[in-house]
Amino acid sequence: xxxxxxxxxxxxxxxxxxxxxxxxxxxxxxxxxxxxxxxxxxxxxxxxxxxxxxxxxxxxxxxxxxxxxxxxxxxxxxxxxxxxxxxxxxxxxxxxxxxxxxxxxxxxxxxxxxxxxxxxxxxxxxxxxxxxxxxxxxxxxxxxxxxxxxxxxxxxxxxxxxxxxxxxxxxxxxxxxxxxxxxxxxxxxxxxxxxxxxxxxxxxxxxxxxxxxxxxxxxxxxxxxxxxxxxxxxxxxxxxxxxxxxxxxxxxxxxxxxxxxxxxxxxxxxxxxxxxxxxxxxxxxxxxxxxxxxxxxxxxxxxxxxxxxxxxxxxxxxxxxxxxxxxxxxxxxxxxxxxxxxxxxxxxxxxxxxxxxxxxxxxxxxxxxxxxxxxxxxxxxxxxxxxxxxxxxxxxxxxxxxxxxxxxxxxxxxxxxxxxxxxxxxxxxxxxxxxxxxxxxxxxxxxxxxxxxxxxxxxxxxxxxxxxxxxxxxxxxxxxxxxxxxxxxxxxxxxxxxxxxxxxxxxxxxxxxxxxxxxxxxxxxxxxxxxxxxxxxxxxxxxxxxxxxxxxxxxxxxxxxxxxxxxxxxxxxxxxxxxxxxxxxxxxxxxxxxxxxxxxxxxxxxxxxxxxxxxxxxxxxxxxxxxxxxxxxxxxxxxxxxxxxxxxxxxxxxxxxxxxxxxxxxxxxxxxxxxxxxxxxxxxxxxxxxxxxxxxxxxxxxxxxxxxxxxxxxxxxx
Ligand SMILES: [Fe+2]
Ligand SMILES: [Fe+2]
Numbered sequence: 082x083x084x085x086x087x088x089x090x091x092x093x094x095x096x097x098x099x100x101x102x103x104x105x106x107x108x109x110x111x112x113x114x115x116x117x118x119x120x121x122x123x124x125x126x127x128x129x130x131x132x133x134x135x136x137x138x139x140x141x142x143x144x145x146x147x148x149x150x151x152x153x154x155x156x157x158x159x160x161x162x163x164x165x166x167x168x169x170x171x172x173x174x175x176x177x178x179x180x181x182x183x184x185x186x187x188x189x190x191x192x193x194x195x196x197x198x199x200x201x202x203x204x205x206x207x208x209x210x211x212x213x214x215x216x217x218x219x220x221x222x223x224x225x226x227x228x229x230x231x232x233x234x235x236x237x238x239x240x241x242x243x244x245x246x247x248x249x250x251x252x253x254x255x256x257x258x259x260x261x262x263x264x265x266x267x268x269x270x271x272x273x274x275x276x277x278x279x280x281x282x283x284x285x286x287x288x289x290x291x292x293x294x295x296x297x298x299x300x301x302x303x304x305x306x307x308x309x310x311x312x313x314x315x316x317x318x319x320x321x322x323x324x325x326x327x328x329x330x331x332x333x334x335x336x337x338x339x340x341x342x343x344x345x346x347x348x349x350x351x352x353x354x355x356x357x358x359x360x361x362x363x364x365x366x367x368x369x370x371x372x373x374x375x376x377x378x379x380x381x382x383x384x385x386x387x388x389x390x391x392x393x394x395x396x397x398x399x400x401x402x403x404x405x406x407x408x409x410x411x412x413x414x415x416x417x418x419x420x421x422x423x424x425x426x427x428x429x430x431x432x433x434x435x436x437x438x439x440x441x442x443x444x445x446x447x448x449x450x451x452x453x454x455x456x457x458x459x460x461x462x463x464x465x466x467x468x469x470x471x472x473x474x475x476x477x478x479x480x481x482x483x484x485x486x487x488x489x490x491x492x493x494x495x496x497x498x499x500x501x502x503x504x505x506x507x508x509x510x511x512x513x514x515x516x517x518x519x520x521x522x523x524x525x526x527x528x529x530x531x532x533x534x535x536x537x538x539x540x541x542x543x544x545x546x547x548x549x550x551x552x553x554x555x556x557x558x559x560x561x562x563x564x565x566x567x568x569x570x571x572x573x574x575x576x577x578x579x580x581x582x583x584x585x586x587x588x589x590x591x592x593x594x595x596x597x598x599x600x601x602x603x604x605x606x607x608x609x610x611x612x613x614x615x616x617x618x619x620x621x622x623x624x625x626x627x628x629x630x631x632x633x634x635x636x637x638x639x640x641x642x643x644x645x646x647x648x649x650x651x652x653x654x655x656x657x658x659x660x661x662x663x664x665x666x667x668x669x670x671x672x673x674x675x676x677x678x679x680x681x682x683x684x685x686x687x688x689x690x691x692x693x694x695x696x697x698x699x700x701x702x703x704x705x706x707x708x709x710x711x712x713x714x715x716x717x718x719x720x721x722x723x724x725x726x727x728x729x730x731x732x733x734x735x736x737x738x739x740x741x742x743x744x745x746x747x748x749x750x751x752x753x754x755x756x757x758x759x760x761x762x763x764x765x766x767x768x769x770x771x772x773x774x775x776x777x778x779x780x781x782x783x784x785x786x787x788x789x790x791x792x793x794x795x796x797x798x799x
């Protein structure tokens with residue numbers, strides 16, 4: 082017979098139960114917040130004898146009821162009450178969110194607040210099995226709600242992890258400096274898994290430039306766990322044979338890190354991961370299952386007194402599914418801030434990495450692989466471009482060997498000046514700061530500023546003196562011819578005297594002719610010396626002009642007996658060049674090198690951040706007072722970068738140590754020349770002072786003393 086409860090009066094119900102013998106004795110002490118001892122959370126209020134009788138009856142009827150594992154898993158309580166008043170007295174202490182109240186009442190409670198918290202009403206006469214069903218229903222409701230909360234929490238955590246992975250992905254793609262990238266990858270990986278230590282290995286590039294140890298993807302295989310987490314095992318063909326141990330972090334111990342090679346083989350965990358494309362996950366590196374296909378190296382622990390316990394190593398796969406590296410983490414910790422300074426600390430703090438850690442790490446490793454590979458590609462492109470720039474510099478220096486080393490020295494000193502500007506904290510330069518990108522741009526501009534000289538005709542580019550070598554040789558032969566003609570005339574005169582008057586006759590006349598000849602030779606030699614002096618590119622003083630004019634009047638008699646100028650008008654014009662070796666037309670052609678530089682640089686698809694290379698290099702002969710070329714720019718239109726380049730370019734041009742025709746100026750003399758240009762308003766005074774300080778500190782001496790240039794264009798400019 083099904084037990085029934087008569088709940089009109091609690092005492093009566095208890096009595097009925099006792100009398101019927103269907104109900105268990107009410108031995109348990111129930112409270113509103115305690116679950117039934119050892120059972121799932123079904124309870125009644127203290128003193129609620131009716132409810133207690135019901136529960137005891139239920140237990141007697143179905144002893145295994147409250148052991149149901151599906152019901153035991155709930156985190157909450159079902160409270161059976163038989164009195165509105167008792168509920169009112171205890172409601173303040175009830176954890177309402179996790180309690181389902183089953184009211185044994187014929188009618189809804191009068192107090193709407195109590196009515197609102199009742200899960201279900203059952204008439205007091207409800208058979209006990211039906212009460213049991215309602216309790217089951219209430220427990221399922223709690224369980225469903227618990228699952229809902231758990232799902233929501235898991236969703237929140239997963240969403241936060243996805244956000245974090247996205248943030249990491251964005252950060253990784255924005256960082257191109259490989260050391261910073263490696264640091265970021267390891268830090269984030271350790272942060273996500275509370276790992277004490279970690280390291281990154283990258284597959285060594287092959288001869289063909291490939292960086293993977295694998296070819297193309299193959300159908301998913303891999304371990305059970307990898308299949309569980311949906312990881313697609315990469316196809317490994319092991320073209321590469323070595324990993325490069327690139328980076329390491331360890332919260333507990335510090336050690337001198339050096340990049341080493343690790344063989345891609347089963348001789349190490351990282352090598353095994355790269356070889357097979359499978360992850361390795363160990364709870365304790367000193368207590369491993371037998372028959373592992375790889376070896377575990379404990380040298381690090383032995384050397385530094387460290388204790389490696391849990392290990393997680395995953396392959397880093399690129400977008401083609403190729404293994405390009407290995408990410409290995411050591412010792413996941415309960416408390417991320419803990420230091421594993423002893424074996425005891427390691428035993429207490431270290432926990433195994435979880436499957437979830439592995440999923441996260443595989444995702445991060447893939448992003449990191451792509452980012453690292455991109456950075457490597459970028460670095461190789463930059464190296465390629467660097468090689469192109471160097472080749473360009475070599476091209477111009479081979480065409481004009483006298484400028485050898487000029488571009489590199491100018492680049493080095495200009496960057497040194499930029500660094501000095503960055504260090505300046507007072508004065509007009511204090512607000513100027515050059516970022517690494519600015520400096521890269523400035524370096525390219527400095528290295529390539531004179532590249533346009535490849536467009537200048539070679540005879541002008543290499544012109545060392547005012548007369549071209551062939552012109553000077555022709556002039557020298559004319560002087561020799563004149564001297565020889567004079568000697569011939571002397572001999573002819575002597576012969577005629579001899580024939581006319583005998584051997585000793587008119588000796589005096591012959592001697593006079595001899596004296597005239599010697600005088601003529603001396604004059605020619607002096608004039609030749611003077612021509613050679615005028616031919617030098619150093620300035621020809623105004624006082625020398627009359628003598629050149631006088632020289633222009635000298636004549637000689639050619640083989641046809643025609644009197645001609647000893648020095649032609651063209652030769653006189655060139656020898657009269659007031660400064661340097663170039664006449665105005667040649668100088669204009671030399672100045673065109675800036676235009677050619679701009680034309681050349683404009684063919685290069687510079688990235689937006691270093692597009693300033695063209696204007697910086699294209700203005701390196703402009704002066705602040707508008708006296709420069711090619712555009713006679715004013716100060717407002719000349720950048721700080723160009724101003725620095727101009728100062729260094731002039732300095733290097735006039736201190737060049739291998740001038741074939743002129744002694745190089747000393748650094749002090751060069752600063753004096755620059756100071757005069759500052760006084761004239763041609764170059765920036767503040768940058769000049771800063772540069773002077775650098776020169777006094779000997780910055781210009783750091784460069785090896787290679788044969789240096791005579792910058793013909795600098796002659797034209799200064
Ligand atoms: Fe130049
Ligand atoms: Fe230059």
